[in-house]
Amino acid sequence: MNIAIITGASSGLGTEYYKVIQDEVLDEVWIIARREGALNEISQKYGKIKTRVIPLDLTVDESHEKLLNIIKEENPNIKYLFNNAGFGAYGKLDEIDLSKQTNMIDLNVKALTKITYYALGYMQEGAKIINTASIVAFAPVPNMAVYSATKKYVMSFSRALRHELRKRKINVTAVCPGAMPTEFFTVAGVDSDKKSLINKMPFCNTAKVAKNGFKAAKRGRAVYTPRLLYKFLRLVGKIVPHSILIKFVSA
Numbered sequence: 001m002n003i004a005i006i007t008g009a010s011s012g013l014g015t016e017y018y019k020v021i022q023d024e025v026l027d028e029v030w031i032i033a034r035r036e037g038a039l040n041e042i043s044q045k046y047g048k049i050k051t052r053v054i055p056l057d058l059t060v061d062e063s064h065e066k067l068l069n070i071i072k073e074e075n076p077n078i079k080y081l082f083n084n085a086g087f088g089a090y091g092k093l094d095e096i097d098l099s100k101q102t103n104m105i106d107l108n109v110k111a112l113t114k115i116t117y118y119a120l121g122y123m124q125e126g127a128k129i130i131n132t133a134s135i136v137a138f139a140p141v142p143n144m145a146v147y148s149a150t151k152k153y154v155m156s157f158s159r160a161l162r163h164e165l166r167k168r169k170i171n172v173t174a175v176c177p178g179a180m181p182t183e184f185f186t187v188a189g190v191d192s193d194k195k196s197l198i199n200k201m202p203f204c205n206t207a208k209v210a211k212n213g214f215k216a217a218k219r220g221r222a223v224y225t226p227r228l229l230y231k232f233l234r235l236v237g238k239i240v241p242h243s244i245l246i247k248f249v250s251a
């Protein structure tokens with residue numbers, strides 16, 4: 001059974017990935033998030049491929065084990081894995097609830113790593129892993145210290161794993177969007193009136209990020225960054241020392 005797994009499919013970019021994947025030849029798509037109702041709704045609305053709704057809180061270790069058990073039971077061929085579930089928090093480290101920040105690490109880093117580890121045993125030549133990173137992976141971002149560090153991890157992990165998996169011909173792509181108009185900002189606690197850098201950044205079209213990010217993954221690309229400005233920022237992040245860059249990127 002050929003399948004795709006999408007985490008964080010109940011809204012935003014994950015829902016767009018779900019729509020994009022409908023044109024693939026797959027037996028099933030497994031979609032994961034906490035909100036079962038929202039997952040059912042998107043599957044009814046956009047699903048052409050048989051969809052398995054798996055409601056899980058991926059900050060919890062037992063959820064990872066539950067997913068592993070389902071994988072073991074079904075023994076699928078995982079053609080596409082979208083590690084997309086994630087959230088951010090805006091503010092200084094000591095101003096944001098500590099458990100929110102450690103949950104962020106549990107979801108953005110730990111769950112992504114564990115799910116990838118489990119999935120690898122069920123992937124064959126040609127499989128694709130698509131990890132949602134962010135432009136905040138290009139430099140450390142004050143007022144998003146933990147979030148930007150988690151996305152730097154996603155970027156570094158994706159690149160290293162891609163190299164490890166070369167012989168198996170499994171590709172790993174880090175998708176690095178700039179701001180997208182999703183629930184992200186509400187969850188992160190970004191006030192839309194705030195004159196912060198985040199509110200000045202041009203938005204990316206979420207559907208286009210999903211479509212082009214998936215296209216880049218199918219072409220075997222290591223990184224996909226939408227919009228010229230963000231491509232330029234990626235380059236700047238490689239050239240300009242972070243000690244200088246950090247003065248300009250405070251969220």
Ligand SMILES: NC(=O)c1ccc[n+]([C@@H]2O[C@H](COP(=O)([O-])OP(=O)(O)OC[C@H]3O[C@@H](n4cnc5c(N)ncnc54)[C@H](OP(=O)(O)O)[C@@H]3O)[C@@H](O)[C@H]2O)c1
Nearest residue numbers: 008010011012013033034035058086134179180182183184
């Ligand atoms: N929007 C942006 O500006 C932006 C920019 C760059 C990168 N990103 C990244 O893009 C990815 C998708 O975010 P989005 O913009 O689409 O925001 P979103 O609409 O808030 O989507 C986040 C998704 O993650 C799921 N999720 C959150 N906590 C979870 C948990 N504990 N367990 C399982 N699933 C959980 C949410 O589902 P439930 O709430 O139902 O659990 C939702 O489906 C994230 O990794 C984010 O960091 C976003």
